[in-house]
Amino acid sequence: MSTNFATPVQLLRSEVNNKRPDPLKLLPGQPTVNYEATQPGMFFRNQLGSLVKVGPCSVGTAAPNAAVGWPELPNPSSLGNTLGELWLDTSISADQPAPVLKVWDGSQWIRCMPYTYASVIVSDAAPALLDHLDGTLWWNSGNGLMYILYNDGTTKQWTQVSSSTVS
Numbered sequence: 001m002s003t004n005f006a007t008p009v010q011l012l013r014s015e016v017n018n019k020r021p022d023p024l025k026l027l028p029g030q031p032t033v034n035y036e037a038t039q040p041g042m043f044f045r046n047q048l049g050s051l052v053k054v055g056p057c058s059v060g061t062a063a064p065n066a067a068v069g070w071p072e073l074p075n076p077s078s079l080g081n082t083l084g085e086l087w088l089d090t091s092i093s094a095d096q097p098a099p100v101l102k103v104w105d106g107s108q109w110i111r112c113m114p115y116t117y118a119s120v121i122v123s124d125a126a127p128a129l130l131d132h133l134d135g136t137l138w139w140n141s142g143n144g145l146m147y148i149l150y151n152d153g154t155t156k157q158w159t160q161v162s163s164s165t166v167s
Contacts, residue, residue, distance in 0.1 A: 018065050023051040039064055043082075050082070057086035057101075063109055081109075097133065118149070129156045 012021060012032040017039050021032040026045040033042050042054040058064035065081050081104040089109075090099045097119065102109040118135035121127050124142035129149065136149040138158060146162040 020051060020053075020065065023049055026051075053082040053085050055086075057088055059088045059090060061089065061091045063087055063089070063102075086112075126158055129158070 012026075012030070014021070014032075014034045015036045016034070017036045019034060019036075021043050023045045026032065028045050028047055028049075031042060031044050034040055038060075039058060041056065044052055044054065046052050063081075064085070064087055083104060083106045085104040087102045087104070087109060088099055089096070089102055092098070096116065100116075101112040103112055116133060118133040118137070121132070121136065121138045122141050123138065124140060126140075126147075127136075127138055132149055134149055134151040134156065138147045138149070139145075140147065144162075144165045145160055147158040148161050150157055150159040
């Protein structure tokens with residue numbers, strides 16, 4: 001009579017937020033995992049000795065792994081973000097009115113979609129100038145006039161682009 005035994009495999013792991021494994025301490029292809037709830041991910045060392053993250057996409061207002069460096073590691077600068085890593089930046093500002101998907105290109109975060117588009121506003125009161133991108137359209141629902149947010153290099157203003165009003 002044969003007996004089947006299962007041997008559990010335990011990966012190198014961490015539950016410390018943003019703590020990534022040191023690739024110098026890993027074998028090529030050796031998997032590791034960070035299971036901390038806000039920044040989980042799986043990692044491995046590639047054939048060149050660099051650390052590679054295998055998802056998921058980070059979501060939040062701060063870039064993942066922004067505070068790089070752990071005193072017990074010999075080379076903290078090598079533990080930064082990995083090429084192709086994704087971050088959904090949920091920061092909202094006049095220049096970024098909606099969440100933006102960004103990718104790490106090896107040296108910086110770049111927008112996956114490099115253009116930010118202006119929006120259209122329907123309101124009977126003029127929207128605040130600094131809250132919107134240049135090129136934003138505003139249709140004044142009180143009088144039926146259309147405006148565009150124009151920046152002449154010195155000031156921003158709502159510039160009328162239609163001449164007909166609603167009766």
